């Protein structure tokens with residue numbers, strides 16, 4: 001009941017959106033597709049939900065071939081597209097009823113599955129979807145994607161544009177759905193969310209860079225990372241770019257993350273360099289790698 005992709009490629013005229021993508025999502029797994037805008041995530045979702053046909057390769061979802069058995073897939077999967085997919089002029093309840101009707105079911109029949117999520121928006125059931133906040137729209141869209149008890153759930157950037165509290169709640173909901181046996185493929189550009197998945201695929205420019213558990217990807221990071229800050233951020237960036245011992249240096253929140261091209265590089269050397277460059281309020285300390293560091297290293 002999982003997802004299998006074998007050598008999937010897809011182009012839009014000259015743009016190669018997906019290039020030879022192969023991976024497997026195990027039944028009951030919460031699997032993340034992590035990559036920036038334009039990486040090819042939406043194209044992959046469209047192929048797996050039978051809305052687009054691949055140029056090469058084959059794929060199956062819940063045991064059904066995406067081309068030959070597209071009707072079966074449509075019955076058994078839930079899809080929450082990246083852009084808001086609901087009818088803005090229908091109320092919360094009307095939207096949910098509409099999706100239930102399409103799938104030949106009712107809200108009451110599958111209420112158990114959506115209860116946790118739907119109770120949070122039920123007080124607004126007479127409000128038009130277009131008038132909901134980002135977090136509430138997202139809960140309604142998820143309820144609609146679940147109303148027919150899908151075996152596999154596809155969520156394309158479900159937390160984009162949603163506030164941090166709602167994002168956290170959303171991931172807690174996903175974990176609960178997973179415990180009910182639903183296989184979940186979710187995409188996100190947020191690297192911190194990657195760590196909440198069982199396994200992730202890092203994807204960019206239509207290619208997979210790495211697939212593993214978030215922990216294994218982080219553990220495989222090959223270098224010591226220093227977080228660095230000085231009074232003048234812009235000048236710090238420029239100076240780190242020209243420093244002979246720099247392997248990589250990029251902004252990470254209010255710090256820069258720095259790795260060196262030298263074995264056994266010590267933070268003191270960096271401090272000395274920054275002092276020579278007349279930086280003030282120098283802070284340098286070693287820090288643990290994150291998925292974002294791994295991603296940056298792989299795309300270097």
Ligand SMILES: Nc1ncnc2c1ncn2[C@@H]1O[C@H](COP(=O)(O)OP(=O)(O)OP(=O)(O)O)[C@@H](O)[C@H]1O
Pocket residue numbers: 012015016017035036037038039040041042043044
């Ligand atoms: N209908 C289309 N016609 C032409 N090019 C397209 C079309 N749809 C997507 N592309 C291109 O294919 C590439 C992959 O796009 P896709 O939407 O799959 O990426 P994504 O990772 O989902 O990014 P985003 O979050 O921006 O949608 C991009 O270069 C995009 O510009």
